[in-house]
Amino acid sequence: MLGEILDAVRRESPLVHCINNYVTANDCANLLLAAGASPIMADDPAESAEITARCRGLVLNLGTPDSRRLEAMVLSGQEAARRQLPVLLDPVGVGASAFRREAAARILASFPLTAVRGNMSELRTLMGLQSHGSGVDAGQPDNVTEQTLPDVLSFLQAFSRKTGAVAMVTGEMDLVCSGERVFVLRGGHPILSRITGSGCMLSALTGAFLAARPDHPLEAAAAAAASMKLCGERAAAALLPGEGSGFFRVRLIDALYNLTGEDLERSARYEMR
């Protein structure tokens, strides 16, 4: 089914409203275009809800936050809720400041989320916000391993039940989890962590997949994660001697540009639990 979702993105070219940090906005827009989706970036409260109303999905990215952009996120999120549009939150560095934690808490309290994508520290911080207000749990390992997998899955299921959102934790292993079901995705490549915005790009991509198939958010999120892992592998494998993270970033976009639904369906590696 994952391949069909990519096909739907390419066929329908959903308009996706991204309120994104300025560091990775260009990469996110180019990745969405490579996937066949259509990005709109707008981050001012004076227009954000109106822009959202024209779109089929909304992506909120907490990087480089400020009060103006946060206000736009809240207005757009509420508009998306009125229209039942899918909304993804990427709580970039939410544990890094009180401002980000309060921003995330306000978002969680203001409208429902369809999916949340981040690393384990970020998702733990978000859960703390909803329960007892603690910050980043720095004592917990951020990376998911085979050993920590059972605990992480329990956490993600609890996260998903509490927030009603699909929980996506990405890293060496990606976990995409609704209250009941989980996709475990392996693969990818470590060089993904040596370019800025690989997480932001996956969030934007997931927003496009959710926009194309809002009726199947778990599968849409898994399809986006599987696409990124596959494209990361292919981009890394295509590097010539002497090339590095610069060419990797170019080849990552190209790998997605050339990925077909059939290919994704055949090549995606995951197990369901």
Place this chain on the structure above:
Amino acid sequence: MLGEILDAVRRESPLVHCINNYVTANDCANLLLAAGASPIMADDPAESAEITARCRGLVLNLGTPDSRRLEAMVLSGQEAARRQLPVLLDPVGVGASAFRREAAARILASFPLTAVRGNMSELRTLMGLQSHGSGVDAGQPDNVTEQTLPDVLSFLQAFSRKTGAVAMVTGEMDLVCSGERVFVLRGGHPILSRITGSGCMLSALTGAFLAARPDHPLEAAAAAAASMKLCGERAAAALLPGEGSGFFRVRLIDALYNLTGEDLERSARYEMR
């Protein structure tokens, strides 16, 4: 004559002030440098007029608008008017929100424009702002075809007469029009629409060409459009198997970097009406 204008840009390296959205600002700066021009980005009212005063041209891009950046645009536009510097407006997504329509209306009312570059929906919205205040005319096809060409030309001539600006509509076919004369440019490549900022980049490039030859705004705008079409074709033709929009974007910059005036003069494809 188009080739001479590119030569002038390379020879004189005009400083161009861009008040640009943050999504494509890096691409616009790199494209201007590849053309031989010199970009300055500054978007705060506290300094924007002073920056404009040091430059030979001004480019206003309505993407990711906010009230601060709009104020800077007005102050810079007025300074440019005082100094008779060429000003180009790119009304990105002007039909997408009331805020953008009001921003564009304020710009149109505050200072004269040398050129306006956008797609047909954007230019139609701008005309509505000046006549009867309607929004995007969604019933009209955005893409210019051989069938709609005569009507579009009439519209552009009216636009140009009313605003005093060169009207540039770009897409599969580019039209560059003053009140009396029109350049019709064919060519280019569809993959231009699969990278973010190809329109913004053309606007920035046009600003540089106008800065080099403010006495010939129609020809300067046509030379910029012809350069982009030619470079788009060459970048697409240079793509190797497995490459896509990522490499296309890199090769587009390189094609412009290597384009000479002589080459542009010989290779530009257009007709005049």
Place this chain on the structure above:
Amino acid sequence: MLGEILDAVRRESPLVHCINNYVTANDCANLLLAAGASPIMADDPAESAEITARCRGLVLNLGTPDSRRLEAMVLSGQEAARRQLPVLLDPVGVGASAFRREAAARILASFPLTAVRGNMSELRTLMGLQSHGSGVDAGQPDNVTEQTLPDVLSFLQAFSRKTGAVAMVTGEMDLVCSGERVFVLRGGHPILSRITGSGCMLSALTGAFLAARPDHPLEAAAAAAASMKLCGERAAAALLPGEGSGFFRVRLIDALYNLTGEDLERSARYEMR
């Protein structure tokens, strides 16, 4: 010793807080990652000091300034001073507006700087701010030549003594100067000036090197300058026929990604005065 400093960056992966202009923020983040460092971008006064407190170094870049970002710079710089973290200032275009000059003056008056990197015009303007308030000294040549070298060195030594910061002037020749000692670095490639952000990237890189070796700021800054010159040469040498500034930018990141400490130690070209 220069090679060891790069090794330290790769080994320790210092977190570096960049308050950067939005035009080159993506490039700076990618270059830091290519060097093995870890960038955080945050520019709002609501969180900037808290972000700085988590980092090992701070880079302040005056491009696309506004009052909000300036406030964040002051708060972060003061926090860095409290924690004795290295701070680098890149006074981008400081002579271009009164707003930038006042911003720089406020920064100079608010906390100590570890290093300042810019071109000669920018450093002259900064000195003017501290002595007699003049603006850009446009009558002075910006580029350092063998003829002007003695005068420039005297100026840089005075600059360094007055500010307490390592003075870095970069261009065809790079000079990195404390009160007593100077590194003179030749090499590099003119195409570095044909991409946006090569100066910003070097500033960010220097911030990472200072973060790894705050006890040796002169050598850390020289190691960053030498790395950039070497990578510029290699990226330019790797260009194929028909390639230009687009591929150069990709290859520059890759050259740094692949640079080892041993290689830098062996290949860096400089003399000490």
